[in-house]
Amino acid sequence: MLRSRFLNVDVFSDFYALVRQVPDGKITTYGTLARALGDIRAARACGYMLSVNPDPDGTPCYRVVHSDGRVGNYTHPLGNTEKVRRIRADGIEIRDDRICQLESVLFDDFVTNSILEKLRAEQLSLAGELAINEEIRPSRVSAFDVSYAGEVGYGSMVTTSSGGVPETEISTREVKIPYISSYLSYREFPVLSSLIANSGDFLVFDGNGILHDRNMGLATFAGIISGKPSMGVAKSLSGGKIVDDHIYLRGVEAGFVYSGKYYVSQGNLISLQSARNLMKERGEEIISLLKSAHRSANEARLLKSVKDTHANN
């Protein structure tokens, strides 16, 4: 059987398993847990995952504090007061909302599979397959976006049609990784992948292509996995320097600014020149497809919550 082209991860369950390793009488920090997952940049996501912990009794959220000893937030009816009470009940001293002598009670000896390190290695390996010298002129363009209700992602694909009215398709899937900068493709691609079978001959994503730490933004990842030419259109800049309308990343030109507010980079199977030509000739159409995908993904999410309300009544 052909193996999947990318790692199927469950960062939520890996993370909760880490939190359960913190022994009685010990404390750990958001950053320490992030490093155990394999990337300090996941620190905020660790805070997020604790806030949505599905098993508060079995997974001791209260044992996670800031690296400077501040106790930090606690999602509980009694709030931080309860977090402080639980930490003290474990025999740990707190003064002025700070853990006393954090080093002496800090646990950082995690047994971990460093999942984010594995994902980075995979991104680097996939980047070896990059092809960005192809001059292309796409015909039917598909634009993608995802909206979320908790950990359920609603993906939308809107495709140019010759009739004039674009075609929309929706997919729904539970996500297994929170948003962590530079790992977006592992969160969004699984929601969108089933749609690509019916896509046009060119894929456009709300996010980056090669304009990424490891040249593996969502658009590039999707282009490499699907084998279809692709492009990324981000609404904010995640790295790189802008000179006129050119974007340089680590000294290499990795994209351009469109209409003063969109950061466009190649996904896969398209040259920088072709991407520029395409935006010059069909930029408005592409932006409107992306906006349409954004709207329909949102609508799908809202429609689902209406259905849930009816189901519960």
Next chain:
DNA sequence: GCGACAG
């Protein structure tokens, strides 16, 4: 307070 690293 600053810097900030897509969604």
Next chain:
DNA sequence: ATCTTGTCGC
């Protein structure tokens, strides 16, 4: 990305 849908202040 999601949160809020009525009220304050210009």
